[in-house]
Amino acid sequence: MTESQVARPANPRRRQARGERRIQQLLDAAASVFCRTGYTSASTNAIAREAGVSPGTLYQFFPNKEAIAVELGDRLTQQMRDTHGVAFTDKNAALPLGEMLDVVLDPLIEFNCANPVFLTLICSSDTPGAVAEEHAALHAALQTRVEELIGTYVPELAPERRTRIATMAFALFKAGLELILSHEGEDREAYITEVKNCLYGYLAPVIGTEAASARH
Amino acid sequence: MTESQVARPANPRRRQARGERRIQQLLDAAASVFCRTGYTSASTNAIAREAGVSPGTLYQFFPNKEAIAVELGDRLTQQMRDTHGVAFTDKNAALPLGEMLDVVLDPLIEFNCANPVFLTLICSSDTPGAVAEEHAALHAALQTRVEELIGTYVPELAPERRTRIATMAFALFKAGLELILSHEGEDREAYITEVKNCLYGYLAPVIGTEAASARH
């Protein structure tokens, strides 16, 4: 292969600092517009306007509308991994259920509150094509983590049931996240508690042991 | 006013049996297309094509695209009320939590399995204008029912917390419904059980009595 001279085949164009700044502006604008109207209803002209540039400038940096959402999704997932990534299944398998939920959920909730567009991109059903694949991949990855986590608590659980429980817990958390994001201040805190209570009540009987009476 | 001769101002046009049949065809086609692509992405031409009529014929019976979704929603809510309507808060307030969940949820689940477009219309976030208002109204009505139901079990509960619990339980059920609808056969039954388990685990400590061995 003649890779010796090709530095990065994925980045065929040499960007200036101004270009990188524009890209960030455009992604921020896209996040804002996606949050307000969803992916399909968001027009590229609106994104460009929100970023303060012309439509032509937008297409200087992104080949099409889909690429904007994909890049946004990539950066967000990368950021999520960087910030609170591996803390998902690492050492918290030994924790009691209540504490484990705090350790696992708090970073996820915090991240989603700081980046509400993430939930919009990942959970909205109006994201066609490549964006939907991105969503499906991340969804599968996260759910596998949940499954593994459950497996460490109840290894004897039938695989099908474990999958179902992970799916249910994940769906429950997503629904709860939307409630959390749609409130602020004290209300938000209260809903966070509510979501945790809900997951606790669901998982405690599954995890078994005598955790049901160990809630502090 | 010259209303003496106007029989029904809401139905200014005299429909033939053929027209009523066409309306039903169009609504069925719309339900199918809405389920496949969501409201905004569903084109009126596609609905007409699915119903086997021309675009012009569609607009003989509906003033615009929104009216199709509104009429569909109206008929579905009416059908829901007719079939399993008042059984929601009536006599089941005295039942133990587990049985109450069966009595309340089973008809709702059955209805949504038979009419999957209902969840699409009511929960999808890409329904603008009048359809969204319809959704908000029904959502509020159902949630009020849930609140009342919780109130009969735990009258001493603080109103804000009762609202939060009803909101959470309702969101949980909607998320569960999507899981249920996306599976069939045994899987579907298993997810129904899972959703009920989830709601039970969440509500049992709230309802209190001796349902849960401990809380707080």
Add this chain to the structure above:
DNA sequence: GAGAAATGCGAGCGGTCGCTCGTGTTTGCC
């Protein structure tokens, strides 16, 4: 059977959207 009303058709209008292109401006490099 005749007239009126309801039903049915489909080309196409106005508008929006994703995206392009020709052209002008700024920046990095020698």
Add this chain to the structure above:
DNA sequence: GGCAAACACGAGCGACCGCTCGCATTTCTC
């Protein structure tokens, strides 16, 4: 300073969508 590349612009193209309109056909009513 000069030149090529990156950046920026915005009018506008093609496609699609919601919806209309003129006209043909079927059905109801008498």
